[in-house]
Amino acid sequence: MNHGLSICRSLILLFLTSAMCHADDTDGQTRVINHHGFFAFENGQIVKGVSGTSNEEINKGWLDRLLIQFTTEFIPSERIKFIMSVESQFGFSYPQKISDRSTYLSRFWLYPADVEALYTLGNLQQSYLQFGFGYFPFKYDKYVRNLGEFLFRSGTYPPYIVNSFNMPFARLLGFKVSSMALGSLRQDLLFTSDAQIFPTQDFSLSYLTHYTIGKCLELGAGIEFAHLFSINEQLTSPDTFSSIDNKHQTMYIKENGDTGYYTFKGIKPMVSLGFDLKPLLPSAIAALMSPNDAVLYGEACVIGWTNYKNYNTDTNMAYPDYSDRMDRTVAMVGANIPSFKLFDVLSLELEYDPNKYPNSYLNVIESNLPAYLVLPSKNLTTLRWSIYAKKTFLDKFCLIGQVALDHMRPPQPSYIQTERDDVLSRHGDWWWALRLLVNY
Amino acid sequence: MFIDKHRISGKRSIMKQMHTSCFALGMVVIFFFGAICADTTETHFPIYMMSGYAGLEIGQIVNGSYGYNNPTSPVAITKAWQERFLFQFINDIAVTERIRMVMNIEGQISFSYPQLLNPPESEAPRYLFFPQRAEGMYTLGDREKPYLQFGMGLFPYKFDPDATNLGEFIFRTGTYPVYLISNFNHCYGELLGLRVSSTLFGSLRQDLMMTSETLMFPTQDYSLSYCVHYSPARCLDIGAGISFAHLFSIEGKLTKGTSFQEGLYQPNPGDTTHVYYSFAGTKPAFMLAFDPKQFFPEWGNVFGKNDGRIYGEICVSGLENRKNYDTAIPPEKDYYNNILDRTMAMVGFKVPTCKVFDDLSLEFEYFPPRYPDSWREVFDENIPVPFTQDSRPRLPWKVSVYAKKTFLHNFFIVGQVARDHMRPTFPDLKNMEREDVLNGINDWWWVVSLNFLM
Numbered sequence: 001m002n003h004g005l006s007i008c009r010s011l012i013l014l015f016l017t018s019a020m021c022h023a024d025d026t027d028g029q030t031r032v033i034n035h036h037g038f039f040a041f042e043n044g045q046i047v048k049g050v051s052g053t054s055n056e057e058i059n060k061g062w063l064d065r066l067l068i069q070f071t072t073e074f075i076p077s078e079r080i081k082f083i084m085s086v087e088s089q090f091g092f093s094y095p096q097k098i099s100d101r102s103t104y105l106s107r108f109w110l111y112p113a114d115v116e117a118l119y120t121l122g123n124l125q126q127s128y129l130q131f132g133f134g135y136f137p138f139k140y141d142k143y144v145r146n147l148g149e150f151l152f153r154s155g156t157y158p159p160y161i162v163n164s165f166n167m168p169f170a171r172l173l174g175f176k177v178s179s180m181a182l183g184s185l186r187q188d189l190l191f192t193s194d195a196q197i198f199p200t201q202d203f204s205l206s207y208l209t210h211y212t213i214g215k216c217l218e219l220g221a222g223i224e225f226a227h228l229f230s231i232n233e234q235l236t237s238p239d240t241f242s243s244i245d246n247k248h249q250t251m252y253i254k255e256n257g258d259t260g261y262y263t264f265k266g267i268k269p270m271v272s273l274g275f276d277l278k279p280l281l282p283s284a285i286a287a288l289m290s291p292n293d294a295v296l297y298g299e300a301c302v303i304g305w306t307n308y309k310n311y312n313t314d315t316n317m318a319y320p321d322y323s324d325r326m327d328r329t330v331a332m333v334g335a336n337i338p339s340f341k342l343f344d345v346l347s348l349e350l351e352y353d354p355n356k357y358p359n360s361y362l363n364v365i366e367s368n369l370p371a372y373l374v375l376p377s378k379n380l381t382t383l384r385w386s387i388y389a390k391k392t393f394l395d396k397f398c399l400i401g402q403v404a405l406d407h408m409r410p411p412q413p414s415y416i417q418t419e420r421d422d423v424l425s426r427h428g429d430w431w432w433a434l435r436l437l438v439n440y
Numbered sequence: 441m442f443i444d445k446h447r448i449s450g451k452r453s454i455m456k457q458m459h460t461s462c463f464a465l466g467m468v469v470i471f472f473f474g475a476i477c478a479d480t481t482e483t484h485f486p487i488y489m490m491s492g493y494a495g496l497e498i499g500q501i502v503n504g505s506y507g508y509n510n511p512t513s514p515v516a517i518t519k520a521w522q523e524r525f526l527f528q529f530i531n532d533i534a535v536t537e538r539i540r541m542v543m544n545i546e547g548q549i550s551f552s553y554p555q556l557l558n559p560p561e562s563e564a565p566r567y568l569f570f571p572q573r574a575e576g577m578y579t580l581g582d583r584e585k586p587y588l589q590f591g592m593g594l595f596p597y598k599f600d601p602d603a604t605n606l607g608e609f610i611f612r613t614g615t616y617p618v619y620l621i622s623n624f625n626h627c628y629g630e631l632l633g634l635r636v637s638s639t640l641f642g643s644l645r646q647d648l649m650m651t652s653e654t655l656m657f658p659t660q661d662y663s664l665s666y667c668v669h670y671s672p673a674r675c676l677d678i679g680a681g682i683s684f685a686h687l688f689s690i691e692g693k694l695t696k697g698t699s700f701q702e703g704l705y706q707p708n709p710g711d712t713t714h715v716y717y718s719f720a721g722t723k724p725a726f727m728l729a730f731d732p733k734q735f736f737p738e739w740g741n742v743f744g745k746n747d748g749r750i751y752g753e754i755c756v757s758g759l760e761n762r763k764n765y766d767t768a769i770p771p772e773k774d775y776y777n778n779i780l781d782r783t784m785a786m787v788g789f790k791v792p793t794c795k796v797f798d799d800l801s802l803e804f805e806y807f808p809p810r811y812p813d814s815w816r817e818v819f820d821e822n823i824p825v826p827f828t829q830d831s832r833p834r835l836p837w838k839v840s841v842y843a844k845k846t847f848l849h850n851f852f853i854v855g856q857v858a859r860d861h862m863r864p865t866f867p868d869l870k871n872m873e874r875e876d877v878l879n880g881i882n883d884w885w886w887v888v889s890l891n892f893l894m
Contacts, residue, residue: 033490072490072529074894076850082894084492084527086547111567112547115494115527117892119848133496133890135525135549173496173525173549193523198563201523201551231521235555368557415564 032075037085037440040067044165044433046410051095052360052421058095063410063433065091069113079120083136087113093417094410102413113137113171126180136176138190139169140208140222141272143297146386146406147351148272148332150301151206151224155197156266157370158320159303159328160361161353163407165433166400171195174203184212194227198364199236199264203229210272215279220272227265237263238369249320249363249371252310260308262320262370267305273298292345293338300331320357320371327354344390351384351406359407362420381405381427398437405430487534492894494527495854497624499887501553504877506864508554511816511830517553517877522864522887524550528572538580544573553864561867572596572630585642591635597649598628599667599681600727602751605840605860606805607727607786609755610665610681614656615721617775617826618757618782619815620807620876621655622861624887625854630654633662643671653686657818658695658719662688669727675734679727686720695719697823705774706766717762717776717824725755733792746799747792758782775825781810798852799844805860809834809879813861816874827874834879835859850893857886 046061071085088110093103116134120127141149145168152170154161174192181187190206208222230236239261241250254260277294278286286294302325309323322328334349353359356376363373386404393399408431409419424431504517526548533541547569552562575593579586599610604627611629612621633651640646649665667681689695696716697703704714729751733743762776776782788803807813811826812834818824840858847853862885863873878884 072492074492076894080848080850080892082492082494082850082892084494084529084894086529109567110547110569112525112527112549115525115547117494117851134494134527134892195525195549195551195565198555200555200563200565201521231523232555365560365563366557368563414561416560 032073034073034075035071036073037069037071038067038437039069039440040435040437042067042165042433042435044431046094046408046423046431049423049429049431050425051419051423052358052362052425053419056095058423061094061410063092063094063431065089065411071114078124081118081120083114083116083118083134085112085114087111091411093413100413100417103417105413107411107413126183128179128181130178131176132178133175135171135173135195137169138172138176138188140188140210140220141168141274141297141299143274143292143295143334143336143347144168144299144332145334145345145347145349145388146402146404147349147384148299148334150299150303150330150332151208151222151268151270154268154301154303154330155264155361155364156226156268156304156328157262157264157308157322158357158361158364158372159330159355160359160364161303161330161407162409165402165408166435186210188222197361198368199227199230199232201231202227202236202264203231205229208270216276218272218274218276220270220274222270222272224268224270225265226268227263230265235368236265237261241369246367246369248312249367249369249373252308253312255309255311257311262308262322264364264370266303268301268303269305270299270301272300288340289338290341290344292336292347293340295336296334297336298331298333300329302329304328321376327356329354342391344392345388346390347386347388349386349388351386352382353384354382356380358421358425360421365418365420379426381425381429383427384424396439398435398439400435400437401433403430403432483537485534485536489532489534490894491530491532492528493530493891494525495625495889495891497524497526497887497889498522499624499885501862501864501877501885503880504883504885505832505879506554506873506877507816507830507832507875508873509871511812511814511827511875514830514832520553520864522551522553522885524548524865526889530573537583538578540577540579542573542575542577544571546570546572550865552866559868559871562871564867566865566867582639585639587638587640589635589637591637592633594630594632594654595635596628597631597635597647599679599725600729600751600753601677602729602746602749602788602790602801603627603753603786604788604799604801604803604842604844605856605858606803606838607753607788609753609757609784609786610667610683610723610725613723613755613757613784614719614815614818615685615723615758615782616717616719616762616824617811617814617817618784619813619818620784620861624856624862625889645669656815657822658686658689658691660690661686661695661719662690664688673734675731677727677729677731681725681727683723683725684720685723686718689720694822697821697825700821700823702817702821702825703823705762705764705769707762707764709765712766714766719818719824721757722759723755723757724759725753727751727753742794743792744795744798746790747794749790750788751790752785752787754783754785756783772828773825775811778810781808783808797843797845799842801840801842803840803842805838805840806836807838808836812875814875819869819872819874830875832875832879834876835881838878852891852893853888854891855886855888857884859884 042065044063046058049058069087074082096103112135116136118132120130122128172192173195177189179187188208194200194202204226205228206224210220212218227236241247252260274297330353332351337346339346357372384405388402390400405424407422412418499522501517501520505514507514528546531543555563575595577591579589581587631651632654636648638646647667653659653661663685664687665683669679671677686695696718703716731749733748764774784807786805791800793800812830814827816827842856844854859878866872
């Protein structure tokens with residue numbers, strides 16, 4: 001009996017010891033920490049452009065910056081994931097002016113790149129429901145490398161488009177619910193607060209869906225109700241004006257003679273399409289290609305669905321002109337050119353933007369008005385282009401190059417000095433950029 | 441909390457239990473298993489523990505008023521949206537058994553109120569990063585309750601463990617003049633300097649701190665503080681503290697506003713000599729917490745840990761009266777003649793929720809409103825006198841309801857409804873709000889934050 005008792009006691013001790021040795025696992029939780037990030041050095045040149053703010057010509061304006069990103073992923077349980085990622089930049093201003101010596105100084109920024117919590121229900125790879133909140137990057141068109149991704153990289157009203165080299169996504173602050181219930185159908189519902197450009201903090205509601213048909217075709221659609229919930233109606237939909245200059249940028253005359261007021265609120269519908277040609281090619285040829293090769297894709301977005309036709313007969317008061325939806329409809333097409341594994345990706349993208357006004361948020365920031373400050377210009381190009389190439393080598397290294405006439409805005413030392421207009425706005429303007437990146 | 445590289449196991453005690461019965465099978469099994477776990481039975485330093493949290497806060501000043509740059513004509517605030525996103529990286533490193541370092545970096549995306557064309561930066565979201573805690577500690581004795589611990593760096597200090605919003609006066613008030621600070625979900629003092637702590641007999645804790653002023657002018661001055669907490673019974677916690685604020689001035693003329701006529705008073709009735717008011721002052725504080733549920737141990741499982749606690753604090757933010765005897769100076773400028781003008785109190789109650797909430801606190805603060813709760817003269821004029829040009833009526837009472845609920849282990853929601861000392865954020869010191877925006881009977885704000893904890 002004593003032997004049996006002692007054996008039992010030993011076994012209990014064994015059990016306890018075992019439990020303590022694996023204490024981190026016994027609560028049913030998987031505790032994993034992943035660290036990763038990148039370090040990148042970037043150089044570029046605005047070969048030809050013009051400053052929208054100062055109207056000065058730009059010739060061979062040099063740009064360089066250093067980027068570092070630290071990312072930590074915490075996975076406390078199977079269904080919960082936390083991401084905390086901080087990015088820093090060391091960069092320089094362009095142009096550097098003697099009238100503002102702060103532009104001579106190098107600058108160091110630190111900002112969150114991705115701080116979010118995710119909770120997954122169902123299959124972990126293709127969850128039928130995933131909840132998330134925080135400040136997170138969001139990309140709905142996986143093929144876009146530079147132009148496009150209009151839904152969250154545009155503002156309205158007035159319509160303007162933003163983009164940034166090697167950042168074909170938007171960073172959003174708020175909540176998201178995602179579903180991949182049927183495997184090939186992905187849906188995202190987002191409730192996000194504007195954290196970029198005035199009027200900030202307003203909440204927007206967005207819904208996106210993507211459906212994959214076979215191995216070739218991917219269709220997408222989305223809609224954003226921008227500034228749907230205003231935190232201050234007077235800021236989002238101003239109905240008073242401080243000067244006569246601001247009057248025509250605030251109000252318009254409706255067909256029945258009533259006065260209407262412009263608003264930053266707007267509806268942005270979007271459709272996208274991706275077509276992968278590889279499954280249609282002979283398998284021997286397809287095998288020679290990299291996964292990104294031979295894809296055609298495109299996107300169209302109306303940056304402000306509602307027309308505001310101004311029936312004011314005074315020609316000086318007849319702008320901004322939001323009477324034609326087509327003026328606010330932008331489209332892009334892209335092709336991943338087969339490079340047969342010479343590059344990870346080599347893409348050519350074209351964007352068509354028929355907007356008669358400069359792509360600018362000058363008046364948004366400087367007057368807080370949902371209207372353009374300037375008259376339409378005939379010198380603006382409607383067609384933009386971008387060539388993007390990426391090559392990974394030695395497993396961790398990556399070289400990324402881009403030549404483009406896009407929506408780049410050079411960096412400035414403070415918010416007030418930030419370039420509000422595209423510097424590449426005319427036919428013949430372009431810039432190039434090259435990034436050497438190391439992942440860890 | 442995550443242990444990144446190495447783990448403390450400490451299973452030796454289990455082995456010690458084996459001496460009672462040494463039967464071969466058990467021994468073999470234990471020995472065999474012990475060998476398997478050999479790597480984890482010893483503590484390997486350094487031990488890195490990484491954690492953090494992030495939270496999205498939204499709120500609204502339902503009613504209030506702000507003085508901004510013209511406090512004589514305050515503007516009403518109605519339904520002003522408040523929003524910020526906070527995240528914190530926490531690195532806790534046990535360098536050796538006795539040396540520990542904690543480094544917390546906090547980041548924020550925040551928005552200004554009001555948003556104005558001038559300064560235009562008020563319209564832009566702001567990305568802030570700052571150290572929330574950076575502290576090195578050396579411990580003697582038990583690591584949990586050391587009889588002596590030395591600390592240095594930037595560290596949070598909580599005088600009243602129960603306070604959730606109001607209170608914590610000793611390190612969240614300024615003197616002279618008196619002003620109070622509160623910040624949602626940051627109910628502690630943030631101190632820079634040196635600390636010596638001691639825990640004796642398990643229930644007597646003492647802290648001696650030499651800290652440098654980091655928040656308000658005159659910065660860098662050193663203050664000496666001593667706090668003691670004692671639990672004579674499980675149902676009772678008492679505490680006392682004293683802070684000699686700005687005791688060691690780094691530049692005397694800054695600590696005494698010697699450049700300004702406004703800062704002069706006559707301290708003696710028979711002597712016409714005038715001296716300057718000084719930012720230096722003594723702040724005694726007392727706290728008490730009573731936990732009646734300790735009398736009902738059979739209900740222990742029904743209540744949450746904090747349920748039913750009654751707590752309170754009292755503090756004199758400037759013990760010395762500085763009465764003016766110069767009859768040429770009007771009585772309303774005899775700023776510091778009554779100690780009660782500088783005495784504030786807080787009482788709180790942890791409402792029993794039977795584990796529905798982690799914490800549901802109701803707090804009241806009483807502070808007689810002879811002068812506005814303002815640091816305007818401190819900031820704008822650098823003189824230790826109160827701001828008197830603000831005519832807003834002020835209630836002596838502040839109130840706060842605070843609730844916290846943890847769910848799914850790693851998430852928690854915090855909500856608060858309060859008339860407290862909140863000041864909306866602004867991008868630069870020049871334009872930052874200097875006065876409380878919640879003063880009247882109808883003034884209040886609410887805030888909710890959804891957080892995840894790692």
